[in-house]
Amino acid sequence: MNAPDKNRAQRFWLIAVLIAFELGLVVVACVGRRANTPGPASAKDYFGNVAPPRGQVFTFNNGAEPEHLDPAVMSGQPDGRVARLVFEGLVSSDPKTLAATPGQAYRWDLSDDRKTYTFHLRPGLQWADGQALTAQDFVWSWRRVLSPATGSRYANFLYPIKNAEAFNRGELADSSQVGVAAPDDSTFVVTLENPTAYFLEIAAFYTALPTPRHLVEKLGSNWESAHNLMGNGPFRIVEWRQKDRFVFVPNDRYWDRANVRLTKIVALPIEEVSTSTNLYKAGVLDWNPSGYVPKQVIPFIQKFKDFSGGPFHAVYFYSMVVTRKPFDNVWVRRALNYAIDREAIAKYVLKGTVRAWGNITPAGYTGYDAPAPLRYDPVQARECLAKAGYPGGKGFPKIEILFNTSEDNRRIAEAVQAMWKRELNLSVTLTNQEWASFQAATTARQYDVARRSWIGDYMDPNTFLDMWQTGNGNNRTGWGDPRYDALLRGATREPDTARRLAMLSQAEAILLADGPEIPIYHYTESSLIKPYVRGIYSTMLDVHPLTHVWIDHGGKDGDAVAAAPRAAPEAAPQAEGRP
Amino acid sequence: MIPTLWVIATLTFFLMRAAPGGPFQSEREIPAAAKEQLLRQYGLDKPLAEQYVRFLVNAVRLDFGPSYKYPTQQVRDIILTSFPVSLELGLWALLFSLALGVPIGVLAASRQNTGFDYGAMASTLLGVSVPNFVLGPLLVLLFSLTLYWLPPALWITPADRILPVLTLSAIYLAYIARLTRGGMLETLKQDYIRTARAKGLPESRVIFGHAFKLGILPVVSYLGPAVARIVMGSIVIEQIFAIPGLGRHLVSAAFNRDYTLVLGIVIFYAGFLMVLNLLVDVAYAWLDPRVELA
Numbered sequence: 001m002n003a004p005d006k007n008r009a010q011r012f013w014l015i016a017v018l019i020a021f022e023l024g025l026v027v028v029a030c031v032g033r034r035a036n037t038p039g040p041a042s043a044k045d046y047f048g049n050v051a052p053p054r055g056q057v058f059t060f061n062n063g064a065e066p067e068h069l070d071p072a073v074m075s076g077q078p079d080g081r082v083a084r085l086v087f088e089g090l091v092s093s094d095p096k097t098l099a100a101t102p103g104q105a106y107r108w109d110l111s112d113d114r115k116t117y118t119f120h121l122r123p124g125l126q127w128a129d130g131q132a133l134t135a136q137d138f139v140w141s142w143r144r145v146l147s148p149a150t151g152s153r154y155a156n157f158l159y160p161i162k163n164a165e166a167f168n169r170g171e172l173a174d175s176s177q178v179g180v181a182a183p184d185d186s187t188f189v190v191t192l193e194n195p196t197a198y199f200l201e202i203a204a205f206y207t208a209l210p211t212p213r214h215l216v217e218k219l220g221s222n223w224e225s226a227h228n229l230m231g232n233g234p235f236r237i238v239e240w241r242q243k244d245r246f247v248f249v250p251n252d253r254y255w256d257r258a259n260v261r262l263t264k265i266v267a268l269p270i271e272e273v274s275t276s277t278n279l280y281k282a283g284v285l286d287w288n289p290s291g292y293v294p295k296q297v298i299p300f301i302q303k304f305k306d307f308s309g310g311p312f313h314a315v316y317f318y319s320m321v322v323t324r325k326p327f328d329n330v331w332v333r334r335a336l337n338y339a340i341d342r343e344a345i346a347k348y349v350l351k352g353t354v355r356a357w358g359n360i361t362p363a364g365y366t367g368y369d370a371p372a373p374l375r376y377d378p379v380q381a382r383e384c385l386a387k388a389g390y391p392g393g394k395g396f397p398k399i400e401i402l403f404n405t406s407e408d409n410r411r412i413a414e415a416v417q418a419m420w421k422r423e424l425n426l427s428v429t430l431t432n433q434e435w436a437s438f439q440a441a442t443t444a445r446q447y448d449v450a451r452r453s454w455i456g457d458y459m460d461p462n463t464f465l466d467m468w469q470t471g472n473g474n475n476r477t478g479w480g481d482p483r484y485d486a487l488l489r490g491a492t493r494e495p496d497t498a499r500r501l502a503m504l505s506q507a508e509a510i511l512l513a514d515g516p517e518i519p520i521y522h523y524t525e526s527s528l529i530k531p532y533v534r535g536i537y538s539t540m541l542d543v544h545p546l547t548h549v550w551i552d553h554g555g556k557d558g559d560a561v562a563a564a565p566r567a568a569p570e571a572a573p574q575a576e577g578r579p
Numbered sequence: 580m581i582p583t584l585w586v587i588a589t590l591t592f593f594l595m596r597a598a599p600g601g602p603f604q605s606e607r608e609i610p611a612a613a614k615e616q617l618l619r620q621y622g623l624d625k626p627l628a629e630q631y632v633r634f635l636v637n638a639v640r641l642d643f644g645p646s647y648k649y650p651t652q653q654v655r656d657i658i659l660t661s662f663p664v665s666l667e668l669g670l671w672a673l674l675f676s677l678a679l680g681v682p683i684g685v686l687a688a689s690r691q692n693t694g695f696d697y698g699a700m701a702s703t704l705l706g707v708s709v710p711n712f713v714l715g716p717l718l719v720l721l722f723s724l725t726l727y728w729l730p731p732a733l734w735i736t737p738a739d740r741i742l743p744v745l746t747l748s749a750i751y752l753a754y755i756a757r758l759t760r761g762g763m764l765e766t767l768k769q770d771y772i773r774t775a776r777a778k779g780l781p782e783s784r785v786i787f788g789h790a791f792k793l794g795i796l797p798v799v800s801y802l803g804p805a806v807a808r809i810v811m812g813s814i815v816i817e818q819i820f821a822i823p824g825l826g827r828h829l830v831s832a833a834f835n836r837d838y839t840l841v842l843g844i845v846i847f848y849a850g851f852l853m854v855l856n857l858l859v860d861v862a863y864a865w866l867d868p869r870v871e872l873a
Binding site: 048049065067068069075148149150151152153155156168169170221222224225226241242243244245268269270271272274275278279281282283284433434435436437439440441443472473474 | 598599600601604605606607608609610611612613614615616617620648649650651652657660661716719723724727730731732733734735818819820821823827828831834835836
């Protein structure tokens with residue numbers, strides 16, 4: 001090739017690259033509107049690529065880098081998802097209903113006074129390193145959670161256990177007085193302070209997972225580094241690179257190993273919601289869990305079959321500091337509540353991606369008869385404000401809405417600002433702070449009105465009502481009412497479910513009438529699951545046991561063999577649940 | 580260098596402490612016993628002056644302790660595992676910008692005022708002005724989500740490198756191309772080039788044998804600070820492409836009030852930047868012919 005030819009070739013190549021590189025942008029701008037165009041191997045009904053991965057390999061976004069791998073001290077959802085893969089508690093959760101199913105215990109009994117649970121452990125349980133796992137491990141693990149020296153942030157989950165709270169607060173030094181015992185290696189007995197309807201859910205929670213005493217005592221806090229971590233659950237960690245990925249493979253010593261079909265799980269820590277959704281669309285992720293679909297695109301994505309948008313056990317609300325003027329006046333609180341058009345916020349501000357909500361507790365509790373929700377009533381709102389001594393908003397001080405920085409929070413605050421101005425003629429300012437500053441301000445009650453939210457921990461109204469008791473650390477409003485406290489205490493001791501729920505409902509009614517809370521909307525779950533993934537369902541608590549998940553290749557790749565009926569647990573009778 | 584580092588470390592230490600909230604601030608109340616235990620464990624219950632002295636003593640030994648947010652990880656280990664990732668991303672981007680930017684600049688200069696020149700300069704103008712948080716998602720939209728050619732994020736396979744490297748290099752490529760063109764145009768007007776042409780040398784010899792060495796000098800002087808910037812990790816790109824680099828850690832550490840991690844990364848950055856600046860100064864003295872003559 002002579003020189004001019006070479007130059008020409010070089011020139012052509014450069015121009016080609018430049019066209020691809022820069023004019024490509026213009027092309028992108030044009031196809032942008034058709035970004036939903038399915039990939040090569042995808043059906044139109046689904047969002048993006050639907051070609052299943054080769055083999056039984058499952059990849060999902062775990063959301064963020066876990067802070068802890070030690071179940072006793074962890075306090076975040078990403079941590080919990082890893083823990084539930086590596087460890088298994090006394091009971092597990094049904095992937096559809098989250099009802100307690102047999103875990104390390106194959107059966108349990110509840111005493112007549114509903115205060116003593118006796119768990120019967122499966123024979124031959126082992127840690128992943130082959131050490132035997134006995135009831136003593138649970139006794140030791142639960143005491144460890146409660147020990148003040150452990151510094152467990154979720155120790156209060158175990159407070160329903162007898163003497164647990166006193167021991168955790170350091171008021172009781174003797175750990176043997178905590179209501180956990182192991183009369184023999186396969187029996188674990190829990191004595192509760194009060195009948196606790198949701199105790200099995202607590203037993204399935206990650207704080208209650210067992211931890212390997214032999215490793216914790218040998219390695220100290222180093223035991224929770226990924227290469228030392230050893231559990232008793234369906235999977236074990238084989239690779240961990242920070243902010244990069246976790247890789248899990250089945251634990252061959254798990255009692256139900258025969259029914260674990262996945263051969264590998266990859267968990268990616270992706271915080272950026274659009275990146276996560278992109279990876280899902282491109283087919284890298286098989287599961288994009290709730291919270292990682294950008295809110296703005298939900299109205300567009302929700303028509304696809306792989307979008308899942310059930311209700312989520314959480315409520316978005318505003319709270320007011322009742323020790324400050326003018327919020328110390330109950331009529332002011334009522335006026336502010338009546339003046340809010342929740343339907344408009346849900347429909348126009350949030351484009352119908354959430355449900356307007358006028359209650360403290362979310363939907364979905366069996367047997368719970370929630371009080372009538374707060375409703376939008378501008379006339380009533382103006383009357384209340386007049387009763388408070390500010391007719392037509394005259395003399396009402398300027399108030400401020402505080403929220404943590406986010407586009408949605410701002411738009412909601414703007415809507416509320418406009419509603420309070422329109423209905424009550426109040427002047428409201430908006431202030432946003434980044435997360436940590438915002439938490440510091442609300443904890444110190446340094447605000448007028450603040451954006452809050454609460455995610456329930458177990459399926460019982462108590463998880464939403466408990467925090468409003470006088471002096472509770474999550475109250476953050478200074479509100480308290482002896483009638484309310486009495487109802488909640490009474491409900492805790494009440495063994496009869498119907499009566500207990502009725503008392504909680506009365507308590508909620510007090511809160512709605514006089515309380516410091518302005519409920520706004522009920523969260524919805526919004527996740528994406530590829531059509532070939534089997535075993536993940538939409539659940540209220542956004543908890544998803546992955547033990548029995550598998551990839552459906554449509555009968556190819558040995559699926560048929562793997563899909564054989566599940567073997568009954570060896571030498572273990574079927575679970576009974578509550579008598 | 581040491582006094583500068585000390586000032587930076589001290590400022591960062593006190594600024595972090597002045598920010599509201601702390602590493603154990605959470606949406607849910609932490610049981611009092613747990614909170615006390617955590618504060619004691621990290622020495623946060625001690626007076627600030629004592630904490631500061633302890634921090635300085637440890638910092639001298641390059642020991643920043645464990646991260647507050649990820650207590651299983653030492654700050655040093657976090658930096659040592661994530662910096663190489665940022666470095667790799669930066670070096671690829673630099674290499675790509677040079678490999679493409681210099682030839683474009685040279686060609687544009689040798690064909691001044693032709694279609695190619697105008698085209699190249701218009702596209703580089705675009706490259707300079709489109710911010711990477713716009714370019715990145717656009718490239719992802721085209722190559723990953725519409726054409727399904729390349730992965731949209733992550734840092735595992737070689738193919739994963741392509742889009743982040745392209746995104747990061749765009750602006751450097753554009754600068755390098757423009758600087759090369761400017762330098763070459765300047766040089767091509769020189770008398771010795773006319774001489775070279777007059778003696779009948781082919782144009783390629785004139786450009787590569789004679790003009791190139793001088794014409795490339797502006798690029799060399801630009802490279803010094805550019806190298807420092809490019810290998811330190813791009814926060815935006817690491818975030819968009821979920822790359823486990825150092826830039827991503829710095830931002831999240833500040834939001835998490837992860838005192839030890841912030842201090843560790845800031846001191847590392849500062850030290851690294853100073854060393855690079857020093858190296859650039861040395862390289863200048865070595866490259867610049869005037870210095871050589873003196």
